Amino acid sequence: MKSLAEALAAPIYELIPEFADQPKVSRIYNDLRFHPNKQPYKEHMWISFGVKENPADIFVAIDKDGWTAGCGIEGIKKEHLHNWRRNLIDNNTIWRSQLEELESNHKIHYLFGDKYKKPIFPDIPESVFELVQAKKVWLFLDVRRKFNSAPEKDFFRAICQLMHLYLFMVVAPSAIQPELSNLSQKFPTLALK
Numbered sequence: 548m549k550s551l552a553e554a555l556a557a558p559i560y561e562l563i564p565e566f567a568d569q570p571k572v573s574r575i576y577n578d579l580r581f582h583p584n585k586q587p588y589k590e591h592m593w594i595s596f597g598v599k600e601n602p603a604d605i606f607v608a609i610d611k612d613g614w615t616a617g618c619g620i621e622g623i624k625k626e627h628l629h630n631w632r633r634n635l636i637d638n639n640t641i642w643r644s645q646l647e648e649l650e651s652n653h654k655i656h657y658l659f660g661d662k663y664k665k666p667i668f669p670d671i672p673e674s675v676f677e678l679v680q681a682k683k684v685w686l687f688l689d690v691r692r693k694f695n696s697a698p699e700k701d702f703f704r705a706i707c708q709l710m711h712l713y714l715f716m717v718v719a720p721s722a723i724q725p726e727l728s729n730l731s732q733k734f735p736t737l738a739l740k
Contacts (some may be wrong), residue, residue, distance in 0.1 A: 554699040554705025603716035616705030618713040635675040656684040
């Protein structure tokens with residue numbers, strides 16, 4: 548996993564120039580101090596790429612059932628997710644078109660943390676209400692059983708497919724349209740296929 552993280556670091560830097568940190572590699576926890584011979588309570592591993600001072604990251608994960616890629620956002624305070632929420636509200640049409648294009652080839656799964664009970668904005672479109680109200684959100688692609696080519700190539704391809712969604716998590720609402728356009732121009736091969 549460490550070698551895979553190192554192989555992915557340079558291409559990820561091309562996609563996310565702000566990413567200058569080391570990728571974070573998880574480990575499988577198996578604490579046998581109190582329960583010998585028990586299964587690990589966490590059977591997956593992941594590599595995440597994030598930017599300091601930003602509540603979002605993009606990641607790849609693997610477990611006994613296969614592999615996937617995703618992006619997620621979480622923050623201790625409500626303000627930490629402000630840009631993400633405003634992007635979903637103010638640029639809802641763009642969000643839905645990006646999501647629909649990606650979902651034409653992949654199923655997107657959502658994992659939510661706690662949610663605010665009262666609407667935190669008065670103008671939340673119904674299509675993103677659940678996303679806006681969540682305190683933590685992870686979006687990830689279907690789990691795939693096999694790699695089509697080398698793992699680093701398949702992982703990178705999956706990350707590229709998620710970049711448009713990831714930008715909604717990290718870019719200010721006033722800059723989302725230029726950033727999406729810039730991503731498509733800079734990397735025309737980032738087709739969502």
